[in-house]
Amino acid sequence: MQKHAIPILEFDDNPQAVLMPTHEGLDLKLPKKCIYAFLEEEIDRYAQEAGADCVGEFVSATKTYPVYVVNYKGEEICLTQAPVGSAPAAQFMDWLIGYGVEQIISTGTCGVLADIEENAFLIPIRALRDEGTSYHYVAPSRYMEMQIEA
Numbered sequence: 001m002q003k004h005a006i007p008i009l010e011f012d013d014n015p016q017a018v019l020m021p022t023h024e025g026l027d028l029k030l031p032k033k034c035i036y037a038f039l040e041e042e043i044d045r046y047a048q049e050a051g052a053d054c055v056g057e058f059v060s061a062t063k064t065y066p067v068y069v070v071n072y073k074g075e076e077i078c079l080t081q082a083p084v085g086s087a088p089a090a091q092f093m094d095w096l097i098g099y100g101v102e103q104i105i106s107t108g109t110c111g112v113l114a115d116i117e118e119n120a121f122l123i124p125i126r127a128l129r130d131e132g133t134s135y136h137y138v139a140p141s142r143y144m145e146m147q148i149e150a
Contacts (some may be wrong), residue, residue, distance in 0.1 A: 009140045018078040022098035028056050034078035038108030043081050058092050090133040
């Protein structure tokens with residue numbers, strides 16, 4: 001445990017949590033890659049059109065999130081809706097990782113402060129870390145650099 005005067009900046013590199021995300025012991029092995037999107041209708045529509053299998057469900061206090069596996073260009077990919085809010089999104093992400101996901105690409109919609117073309121794609125290359133969740137996975141730093149190869 002790397003202690004810090006500011007608790008949110010502490011980093012615990014021990015992978016054993018007090019309560020493990022896989023505590024329910026499901027017989028579930030998810031693909032390594034996951035699309036974790038804030039787009040419920042689009043996910044459900046794509047899953048149906050692509051013939052995805054619903055392989056499990058993540059049950060939160062407010063909603064049940066279906067977890068799909070779809071074959072994309074010969075590779076199995078996990079596809080699911082990300083909850084809004086850092087606490088439920090992190091809890092669900094931990095669950096996905098616990099059942100085999102290793103690489104996650106998250107997508108959604110956003111507003112902007114400057115005028116840009118409507119329906120433009122914005123792909124961040126780094127993120128200012130101000131939320132706290134990422135400190136459970138990577139040692140503290142001002143920014144989280146994106147993995148460009150992803």
